Amino acid sequence: MRSEINTINAEQANAIPTLADLALKYGTISQDQHAHLLKLFTFKKKQADFEDLLRNHGMATPYQLGLLKLIREYQIVRKSGEEFGKIAIEKGLATMVDINQALDLQKNEFKKSRHKKLIGDILVEARIITTKQKNLILKEQDQFNKHVHDSSYTESRSSDNGGEGRGGDAQKQSELNIIVSSDHMTAWIERRNPDEIAISVNQVKDAAMTDGIVNGVYPDSIIQCFLDAGVKKFPVARVNCANLLKRQSNLSLYIKGESGKPIEKKKGEVLAEQTDSVTEVQVENLYGENINVAPVNDFAVRCGENTRWSRDKLKILAAKSGIPSISATRSVFIHPVVYIREDADYRYGPIEPYADLSVSGMITGAYPITAGKVSAGEIRGATIAAIGDIHTRVGISDATIRAQGDVHARYIHNSRIETFGNVYVQNEIIDSQIRCSGKFKSPKCRVISSRIYAKGGAILLGVGSERSAPSTIIAGSEHHTIGLGQTILDMMNSILGKLEDLKDEKVDQQSKAEKIFKKMIELKTFHDKAKKKKDALLSEVNKKKEQINEKIWKNIQRLISTYDKRMNSSLASLKTMNVSKKEHDACVVELEKKISIATAQAEKEILSHEKTLFAYLETSKQRIGVPIIEVKGKAYAGTNLGGVYQRLPLTDDKNTFKVEELVGQGRVPELQFTSLLHTS
8 A cells, every 4th residue: 555655646746747847837938949048058067947947048027937836836735635635534534525525625715816725725625634743744744755756856856946956856845835814914824844944045935926926025034044943834924904003093102201212101091093093004014015904923012020001002101100111012011110229039039020120239039020121230140130231240151141232341250141232241251141132242251152143233252263163153043033023923832732622522522422322323323223122023923923832932932032132232231332432422511612612722822922913023123134243352262253144164173364254146155254354
């Protein structure tokens, strides 16, 4: 059976037509042009793919190419769906009728909305298989495909792609699936095997373009970082309505004074005000179509800690007196000012949340701290989440800090720092990781056995030592924002996972109840047949009672007794099974209630997480990445330097240099080294 499926799948893989074949089939080119294309392709020794040849020789417009690529991608997904169906049938999880109906639904969905819906998702939605069974089939299909992709299949793929061409590799195209929200304002990329198949930014953007997406595509640096992190599902495009909402609602913020610094607000004072409450905005969606949409995931500002909405929902008011601020998620906060003239430790006790905190001594890890700005003599072993800046007069050690402002310290040891702002360190960083969306500007700082990711570029004195583990310095990348995004996506997946577990449990209970019911029908049929035979036997005996001798009569009595025992046994089994079925049915009803509650809760939580995720990404888009690293002193061999796309370990010690990642149209990104002495 397996060898037959292998043969069929190998034939199907070879049967996927090239773009040239599709162009001929749908009348885009003539037979002569098709023959000419094949000659050109052979002459160029497969160094150019059919897409480039069709475009460069004027045989197809960009629109026609997009349609041809879309058709080819659908055929690839269709073939993959047929393979999935064969494995499902072989395992006894679905019938041929189920698979054919799913394939028909997939075809209709593609014709209707250009959405390439996967057959596994269709079967799960139809309650034919569970999510766990789908993942099991996908895993077996992936292992199976490794053996199917022989040399002849490799040749058929390269005939359309020419190796690393744009979006021509069948395996890579089937790896990507674009999911567009119902309002056509957000698009997500879903990957099947992020740990096994390498995907480029161009392939992701081509997939979005093929789907017709023309607005809101995220910058290359964000997409690249999601790909590098191996995220299975992430947003690739989104139309942001926040700025439009601000304009239409005439939003005014009263947070900063004329000097540009926040001014203290009294309880009840207005922090933000809008003249109109906007319920709909007119905007171009992902496909460039003008629509009126209710901005579910968009907002101008929202309330943070110690603030509240006015009754008319047009103003945000201070619920306490303190210093106002607005966070990276566009939430307005009030921070009461708290002064501590000693160490913030167990003896002092918990600290008021979201306070502007000034500590004369040391902040320890006695209690987690959530604050506005933080100023301290030293931070040791603490976990801090801050809306504003972090200042230490001495240094930071054994700490975890997430901030949205700048971080200042003399040294950082064995700590993890994440911030939307800049990082300034005077002396040294040892055994630490720093991720910032701003600059790492520390021209007198040495970095040892640490990793630095700075979107705004990095300036430092030296990197590494003769005996320490190599350090990594990356500039211009989105590691900070994507790290936050991964955390949010993991929380969303956890919420959905719990909901899926409840749904799978419900399907399992329903399946058990159905199996018991089928057995009950069989037993009832058996009982009725036994009763019918007994009644027929008794009727026959009554007719011929006088003619039956004693020996035959005893045999008849034993036979009737056997029928009675079987009937009684059937009835007893039916009663037991009925009790078991009722338990399963009751469990299904209870699970339906839990699923209903969990679904509403999950939708609410996911909406909140999505708002935060999109706010982080929009905040990151406002800053331009600077893929430049300047080392004023010495960088030891083994140090890893890089930008958004490229990384390079130093093979030798290097002194006083600048490294910049150069990215140009149509060229491979490269790292360029320049002597700072020569530059000056």
